[in-house]
Amino acid sequence: MESNELKQEEIDKYSLRGRVFHKIREDILSGKYKDHEELKEVAIGNELGVSRTPVREAFRQLELEGLIQIIPNRGAYVTGIKAKDVKDIYMIRSKLEGLCARWATEHITQEQMEEMEENIYLAEFHASKGHMDQIAELDNRFHNILYESCDSKMLEHLLKDFHQYVWRVRQKTLASARGPVSNHEHRGIMEAIKAHDADQAEKLANQHMINAYDNMVKNGLYDIYKDEEE
């Protein structure tokens, strides 16, 4: 009787609705809008060719994501990513990627397993050739496969958000000598999952994040997020 209620979950997911939202989000994360910068509804609306209404709706979402702060009757201000936030995110991700790897070990499908293996082969190939752009892209994809394999919409959603959030930092990091090392760690996680060793998978995914963060600190690669004030 209630079969046709919300079947079509994937319609238009990003085609029209959310276009404004994603554009502004991207502009904040890419650094176009600086920390503490005030975002004016009309200005952004004009720039994107839309009225204030969709811009305002996007603002409300961005506030919930913590990317901007809206002060009532005053305005919307960019909340720049602080070095402290990046550190916290990596520590939180360490725990959650571990949990995710554990669950992936229990729930990964044949198809996902194969895509993960293929991903690693490709990454190793591009690493040997020095194709940095592809490495970053494949790293992205590896983690997304992992997130999708854990069979938890909650955790998947959470990790994808964090992953997006530190996108800027990650891209720079992977373009360094960490790329190949990261690939090697991915292989370890993949093999643990394939061997159904959940403990090992969790442990390695856990450490993978800690290593990524340590490398970032060591190379001073995340000083683009340095806290100017406060």
Place this chain on the structure above:
Amino acid sequence: MESNELKQEEIDKYSLRGRVFHKIREDILSGKYKDHEELKEVAIGNELGVSRTPVREAFRQLELEGLIQIIPNRGAYVTGIKAKDVKDIYMIRSKLEGLCARWATEHITQEQMEEMEENIYLAEFHASKGHMDQIAELDNRFHNILYESCDSKMLEHLLKDFHQYVWRVRQKTLASARGPVSNHEHRGIMEAIKAHDADQAEKLANQHMINAYDNMVKNGLYDIYKDEEE
């Protein structure tokens, strides 16, 4: 020169803006709106005495929180909390509350420590008297103190969201025999923090969540979220 830019962070945080948002959110979490129910902008607007505009903005936020799903040009549908989601949240919280307790051990202030101790004394008192409402309220407060003590806006925000999310389930659970046991576990966490034993604090907070979940399953207390279909 830029001293007066965004000083007043705490103005009106919940006075006017977000009133609609919080009301709808509460109505979903409290079960007023059932799973898969369609939310109509005008209907809710009339009910709250506002126009469609603020309702729409609230919808967009609620979608981001995962409480509703918006299908373009169709409507907004309540995404009921699934038993699977509750389980996932408790496992995720187990990891994150552990991390939080660890960080709290390192960063808790004197004032917060005192409030936490007072909270536990009060909870034990009300438990001995059988004041169930107060126990639920104090449990709420205990966790919020813990979240605020970890000195991480990221983690604090995350945990408060989850805490809110499973509010319905928690209230029922704490009204059972679990109340006093939960209090005892709180005491353990508090004492570990006070003794600056981060490992122990993490371990206990970790276990605290697992116990809460196990108790919930054992008593069948969370079948209000049972998955009717899918």
Place this chain on the structure above:
DNA sequence: AATGGTATGAATGTATACAATTATACCCAA
């Protein structure tokens, strides 16, 4: 010159009007 108050402008908050899309009902034909 410094202070305080008012006026003005600019931005946000909200309501409403209009456009576009979708669902429903009805009719007609096979």
Place this chain on the structure above:
DNA sequence: TTGGGTATAATTGTATACATTCATACCATT
């Protein structure tokens, strides 16, 4: 009766108009 197509109604998407709030500048007073 069934199937399809069109018309209509209802709902969402967007733009705009109006209301309110806040910041700035100017002016008057001391």
